Amino acid sequence: TLSFVRAIITVVMTEKAASPMLLLHPSRGLIDEKFSLIVQNLSQIQDITLHALIHSDDGDYWEAFGHYVSDATGFVNVANDSSLGGTYDGVEPMGLLWSMRPVPGSRIGLRLRKKEVHTPMVVHISVYRGHMSQGFREQVALASVVTERWYMAPGVRRVDITEGGITGTLFLPPGPGPFPALLDLWGGGGGLVEYRSALLSSHGFVSLALEYMTPRTSGGSTSHVGNEYFEAAFTVLKQHPQVCGDSIAILGLSFGTSVALGMAVYSTVIQPRCLVCVSGSHVQPVKGSLSDVFGEINKNVRNTRYDEENRVIWRDLLLPIPTDPTKKVDVGQLKCPVLMIVGEDDQNWPATESAEDMKQMMEKAGNSHLLTTLSYPGAGHLIEPPYSPHIRASNFMVAETKQKLVVLWGGETAPHGHAQEDSWKKILSFLEEHLYRSTDVTSQSNL
Amino acid sequence: MSIPPSLPICGCFCLVFFYRCLSTMVGTYPLLSVQPMRGLVDEKIQVVVRNLPPALSVTLHSLHRSEDNDFWEAFGHYTSNDQGMVTVAKDASLGGTYEGAEPMGLLWSMQPVPGSRTGLSGHMTEGFSKQSPLATVVTERWYMAPGVCRIHIREHGVRGTLFLPPGPGPFPGVLDMWGGGGGLVEYRSCLLASHGFVSMALEYLSHDKNRTSDIESTTYFEKAFRIVQEHPLVMKDRVALFGLSLGASVALNLAAYSKDISPKCCVCISGSHVHRVNQAFSKVFRKMNKDGYKTRFDEEGRVVWRDFILPIPTDLGEKVDMGRIKCPLMLVVGEDDQNLATVESAKDMTQMMRAAGNEHLLTILQYPDAGHLIEMPYTPHFRASSFIVQQTGQKVMVLWGGYTKPHADAQEDFWEKSLSFLRQHLYPSPDSVPKAKL
Numbered sequence: 001t002l003s004f005v006r007a008i009i010t011v012v013m014t015e016k017a018a019s020p021m022l023l024l025h026p027s028r029g030l031i032d033e034k035f036s037l038i039v040q041n042l043s044q045i046q047d048i049t050l051h052a053l054i055h056s057d058d059g060d061y062w063e064a065f066g067h068y069v070s071d072a073t074g075f076v077n078v079a080n081d082s083s084l085g086g087t088y089d090g091v092e093p094m095g096l097l098w099s100m101r102p103v104p105g106s107r108i109g110l111r112l113r114k115k116e117v118h119t120p121m122v123v124h125i126s127v128y129r130g131h132m133s134q135g136f137r138e139q140v141a142l143a144s145v146v147t148e149r150w151y152m153a154p155g156v157r158r159v160d161i162t163e164g165g166i167t168g169t170l171f172l173p174p175g176p177g178p179f180p181a182l183l184d185l186w187g188g189g190g191g192l193v194e195y196r197s198a199l200l201s202s203h204g205f206v207s208l209a210l211e212y213m214t215p216r217t218s219g220g221s222t223s224h225v226g227n228e229y230f231e232a233a234f235t236v237l238k239q240h241p242q243v244c245g246d247s248i249a250i251l252g253l254s255f256g257t258s259v260a261l262g263m264a265v266y267s268t269v270i271q272p273r274c275l276v277c278v279s280g281s282h283v284q285p286v287k288g289s290l291s292d293v294f295g296e297i298n299k300n301v302r303n304t305r306y307d308e309e310n311r312v313i314w315r316d317l318l319l320p321i322p323t324d325p326t327k328k329v330d331v332g333q334l335k336c337p338v339l340m341i342v343g344e345d346d347q348n349w350p351a352t353e354s355a356e357d358m359k360q361m362m363e364k365a366g367n368s369h370l371l372t373t374l375s376y377p378g379a380g381h382l383i384e385p386p387y388s389p390h391i392r393a394s395n396f397m398v399a400e401t402k403q404k405l406v407v408l409w410g411g412e413t414a415p416h417g418h419a420q421e422d423s424w425k426k427i428l429s430f431l432e433e434h435l436y437r438s439t440d441v442t443s444q445s446n447l
Numbered sequence: 448m449s450i451p452p453s454l455p456i457c458g459c460f461c462l463v464f465f466y467r468c469l470s471t472m473v474g475t476y477p478l479l480s481v482q483p484m485r486g487l488v489d490e491k492i493q494v495v496v497r498n499l500p501p502a503l504s505v506t507l508h509s510l511h512r513s514e515d516n517d518f519w520e521a522f523g524h525y526t527s528n529d530q531g532m533v534t535v536a537k538d539a540s541l542g543g544t545y546e547g548a549e550p551m552g553l554l555w556s557m558q559p560v561p562g563s564r565t566g567l568s569g570h571m572t573e574g575f576s577k578q579s580p581l582a583t584v585v586t587e588r589w590y591m592a593p594g595v596c597r598i599h600i601r602e603h604g605v606r607g608t609l610f611l612p613p614g615p616g617p618f619p620g621v622l623d624m625w626g627g628g629g630g631l632v633e634y635r636s637c638l639l640a641s642h643g644f645v646s647m648a649l650e651y652l653s654h655d656k657n658r659t660s661d662i663e664s665t666t667y668f669e670k671a672f673r674i675v676q677e678h679p680l681v682m683k684d685r686v687a688l689f690g691l692s693l694g695a696s697v698a699l700n701l702a703a704y705s706k707d708i709s710p711k712c713c714v715c716i717s718g719s720h721v722h723r724v725n726q727a728f729s730k731v732f733r734k735m736n737k738d739g740y741k742t743r744f745d746e747e748g749r750v751v752w753r754d755f756i757l758p759i760p761t762d763l764g765e766k767v768d769m770g771r772i773k774c775p776l777m778l779v780v781g782e783d784d785q786n787l788a789t790v791e792s793a794k795d796m797t798q799m800m801r802a803a804g805n806e807h808l809l810t811i812l813q814y815p816d817a818g819h820l821i822e823m824p825y826t827p828h829f830r831a832s833s834f835i836v837q838q839t840g841q842k843v844m845v846l847w848g849g850y851t852k853p854h855a856d857a858q859e860d861f862w863e864k865s866l867s868f869l870r871q872h873l874y875p876s877p878d879s880v881p882k883a884k885l
Contacts, residue, residue, distance in 0.1 A: 153584075
């Protein structure tokens with residue numbers, strides 16, 4: 001009897017269910033790379049949830065999840081199969097990243113931004129039994145993998161810049177160069193935001209992330225930087241031994257667009273090869289400085305609106321688009337190609353209206369062939385490199401006054417995610433075309 | 448020639464790809480890309496150069512600085528096509544350290560960097576460190592996937608390093624054993640963990656001569672096997688043996704004779720059943736010393752030890768009784784193995800298993816012109832290297848055999864097939880698990 005009992009136990013023990021396997025590739029990629037994600041060794045027609053988790057530099061947790069059903073061979077392939085629900089649905093190969101949101105119980109108004117670019121964003125991807133929407137922490141997953149998402153490719157170098165009176169961070173691709181370069185300008189949130197420059201450098205450009213929003217104190221008074229600050233930054237790039245001086249572009253978002261357009265038209269020092277303008281406007285006093293842009297905006301502060309959750313909508317502060325030519329950059333004088341990127345649900349700047357007005361001005365002036373506009377329905381203000389989570393609103397501190405608010409950026413998650421993916425691809429393509437490939441008369445004469 | 452590079456254990460190594468051409472190119476910037484930029488050691492890379500003028504002679508060069516501070520390099524000569532592109536996966540290298548369309552040639556054909564002189568043509572062969580490249584990228588090659596955990600093992604006298612894949616498990620397990628060079632070699636176990644196996648790299652011949660006494664019987668290996676088997680994340684009935692050279696012989700002995708442990712399957716690379724390890728290691732080494740007269744030397748004075756076990760004995764007492772093996776067995780053999788008579792051993796093992804009726808368990812991968820050290824794919828091949836004899840501490844130059852290209856092909860092919868073999872036997876699908884018969 002004892003041996004019979006032992007035999008049963010042995011048989012039962014060897015009939016162990018095999019573990020499902022998660023196959024994610026590549027396990028280490030750049031932040032803008034797609035990955036493939038397959039689950040295998042499941043039972044057939046099994047309900048599962050795929051879950052992604054990030055623990056941010058700020059200590060917050062972000063997650064996304066999708067509900068899937070395995071096929072007759074026990075496979076789920078995120079590239080082909082439809083998510084039936086979760087934080088995203090449909091066939092979305094990268095939905096587990098761009099649909100992430102803070103986990104329940106998190107602080108409000110969060111934005112996921114990587115400060116430390118030398119380390120990757122680490123994402124834990126797990127598969128759970130059944131269709132779950134909460135309580136992931138309390139459940140044991142069927143399988144997990146870890147993937148690293150990097151802003152910096154191997155060999156990219158990071159250099160602090162304090163020369164010429166400017167503050168910024170320079171990123172250089174590996175190799176002797178020379179390389180084309182970018183002046184990388186963020187918006188009103190201020191600070192020194194490095195990750196986009198790190199990523200651009202990983203794509204072969206020298207990129208200078210410039211800190212410019214913090215008012216400077218000199219001679220007892222505090223004011224915004226003047227135009228010479230941006231000219232100094234451009235010169236730092238132009239004179240860098242590893243930069244090809246006549247292949248420099250400006251990439252600006254929000255206020256950064258104001259700077260890019262204003263400088264490109266009015267500065268004699270700044271002669272960019274091309275411009276990328278995201279979520280911005282040409283509305284500003286002609287030949288004005290940053291202070292003047294703020295001045296115009298502040299004049300219309302009564303146009304501030306609030307949504308049903310009391311979040312600040314600033315898009316009307318520059319509306320209506322003025323007809324007075326002294327109040328907007330004369331884009332008819334632009335001599336270089338411009339890529340305008342606008343989100344149609346931008347609640348922060350009147351980007352769509354500005355783009356439309358710019359087009360009309362350039363058509364009248366005869367240089368509209370230089371303008372390409374990418375307009376994305378359902379996208380908001382913060383059109384960033386792809387696969388970073390969309391947030392419709394977040395905490396914001398006004399650099400000038402240190403006032404804290406919750407600002408409405410706009411956009412709906414899925415269309416905004418798609419806009420980021422599509423626009424980034426086109427930005428890289430545009431930059432490659434104009435900075436890496438085109439040889440115009442100017443550069444040929446230097447040979 | 449120096450001691451073989453100690454390939455990085457759990458981290459990565461960087462390869463720097465240069466692209467050079469003598470003529471002054473103006474107006475365009477060559478765009479060099481390597482995908483993935485960070486990959487596992489066994490992953491293929493795509494190397495593409497764009498934005499060149501058409502029909503330009505270029506040299507693609509790779510450089511690696513090992514942990515021992517040695518420099519290794521490979522290079523290929525290409526001509527850009529009409530679109531100004533070079534695609535390494537498709538285009539033929541016209542010369543260099545490799546020829547023909549070889550997607551991974553810039554890795555597996557690496558050699559130690561010789562003293563350099565300045566090259567004078569678009570197609571360079573030396574002096575790379577003195578020339579400025581036109582473009583450079585860096586790629587990282589990792590043994591360790593993100594989330595893999597490394598654990599130092601010192602338990603019951605067993606010395607090793609355990610690698611765990613990320614996740615809740617349970618996982619199949621592997622006991623991983625290297626050869627007579629001794630020490631603790633971790634990278635294969637690390638890579639196995641990156642592929643979903645709990646794997647323990649076992650140290651059984653330390654460089655300290657005082658430590659050979661603990662492996663006199665196979666108890667040491669059985670204890671090691673049980674450490675893997677009893678780990679909470681391991682499926683107890685799904686633990687395999689993986690061995691190279693002497694490690695492969697250990698695996699065969701355990702599979703045939705151990706009453707204590709039962710591997711689910713075995714992968715034996717460049718090993719032989721003629722080492723009766725279960726009859727005490729010291730006996731194996733004494734026999735090797737006795738057979739010392741069989742040492743041959745090649746034309747460069749390098750030591751050839753392949754004849755030691757020849758002729759393959761007919762006496763059953765002098766070799767592992769292959770008829771006793773009950774689990775699937777994969778043998779991997781290089782036909783130009785100059786260190787051990789593995790081809791003859793494999794043939795004899797097949798005959799023994801045929802006679803015993805368990806040949807259906809056997810899979811043989813036999814590679815023409817591959818040598819003894821069949822290692823991770825895309826890692827450089829070296830036909831000979833410095834070796835320290837365990838017993839005497841003597842340093843000799845040992846001939847391993849193999850020719851670079853066929854050896855590289857063997858490494859790529861065997862690894863893919865071993866992983867497949869391990870998955871087939873250790874990771875079955877739920878529907879293939881037999882139902883209990885009561």
